[in-house]
Amino acid sequence: MEKILTKKALPQWLIKLNAYQIYAPVKKENHWSYEALDKPESIRLDHLNTIQSPKMIIFPQREVFFEFHNAEGNTLVMKEPASESSATVIFGVRPCDAAGVTHQDKVFDGHFKDLYYWKRRNQTILVGLACNTPPSPHCFCLSVGGSPHSTAGFDILMTELEDSYYVESFSKKGDTLISLAGDIFSTPKENDKKDKEKAHSDSEKKLKRHIKDLETVPPKLKDMFDSPLWEEESLSCIQCGICTYLCPTCHCFDINDEKDSSSPLSGKRVRTWDNCQFPDFTMHSSGHNPRPDRASRLRQRIMHKFNYFVTNYKAYQCTGCGRCIDKCPVGIDIIEVLEKVRDYGK
């Protein structure tokens, strides 16, 4: 389904979606972040990339698996918390972040399905915004199989035109969102379509960063396990974990118990994001650590994204959003690391 929505009418559309929980980018002091949108008229889609991707909504940083307590007669009771999630629409999602969701889908849909993830994922509708100008100077989606107007993962993709949005729906869920406010949409004219296509092709030219010949990196990495490169590139890392926490594709987590009371026993088992850049991520209780230093942990981050994930899922586990480059406090730049891998020994 393809429609035109005037910019002025955007809040009216949102009003019609009042049965949904709506998230949209909200401007904070010095960044943008996804927030639950209370007032439809406050919606703005002129955002730079949000500090966190919508990963934080579908796969929250902390979530309760179950509550437990000791009951009468020395029995244990474990109960899933009542579901609080409802049908959710996330507005203004960038194509790289939607691609990130599709990568997470692969992981949480393996041999064992993660029901907590899928409960929210199945209720989430992704409404995207094509990037007519790259929202970050470090965007490199084109190099990793994406594009500023990629439709992967979207129910709807909007492209900003002069006074309107070109709205394309790719799913039943997307069609439903449009039909809920049917009368405010109009049918695109031939020149709308042309404008949209021009916006798309122009946007590709505006990307500043690229990795040439990235396809040579995965096979090359196979023989670089013991390379001194990892040591050299990781020397400045302070192991803050920002790169992986902010990554729209990183999915590693920890599971821990939070005790509310010891006697009688009660508490919760919770999942929280975890991070391969931390030493205790792989540390055995004996103290042995198969990844004992920064070099082995940077290697894991790069190998996972550009070798193991490619082996397992035929895709790079990176969508080119540029967050890890933007936010690394010591300036470790994944593009530069990949270029060094590519050129290593040449």
Added chain:
Amino acid sequence: MENNHYIPKVARIINIKNEVEGARAIKTFRTQFAGDDGFTHACGQSAMLSVLGKGESMISISSSPIEAEYLQFSVLKTGRVTSALHEMKVGDMIGIRGPYGNGFPIDKWTGKNLIFIGGGIGLAPIWSVLQTALGKKSDYGNLTLIYGSRTSKDLVFKEELRGIKQEMAVHLSVDNEEDRWEEYVGFVPNNLLDKNPSPENAVAITCGPPIMIKFVIKNLQDLGFKDDQIYTTVENKMKCGIGICGRCNIGPHYVCKDGPIYSWAELKKLPQEY
């Protein structure tokens, strides 16, 4: 309804045996599911044991699937969860989820001579397959166990070892001389060379500390064992147990679901430090 893999099933501890005392204590627990929602396992699989309020630990199921009435786990006391397990008493409730991992390919081993080589707590993961082989002895050739630990006090399943001596070859060892120790003195890999098992129609299964495994494999190769005749288990820190939390990988493999049992032919293709 689809299965929620993260919620354990409730099980009761029905028996506890002290195997090893002291700083590196080992206890063997037998458990029974409280409800009728339990599971059956294959030899070499593990389960996530929960002490609620403390957390979870991956522990090998050391009982044979033939013993359907209970599950058995031998646990080395080392950290938060395993110490809490050691505090528990018969009748206490724990959580169990699983079974996880690939298990030993015992169907491929019919008619073969099986040589089990273990060190310390490493006997636990191979105990289920050893028991299964003993239970169906006519399906296999000769059965041999080469097992050792630092001192005779650190050997697990002491009683059971005495029992199975009637049925199969058992060669024990301790690292240093001890009073009244009549068997081999020295490291397990050396005892292996000393006993010199033939690779002819044989499979070797080894589990123990990484350094022991390394030398056992080397010595097996020296004895003429081919890479696909050698099986071992890999231990990595685990949380989810189902290939999602991203923690336990060696290369593209998640040990929790693709392992933990590998033939040396498979394992040597993977990175040696992870």
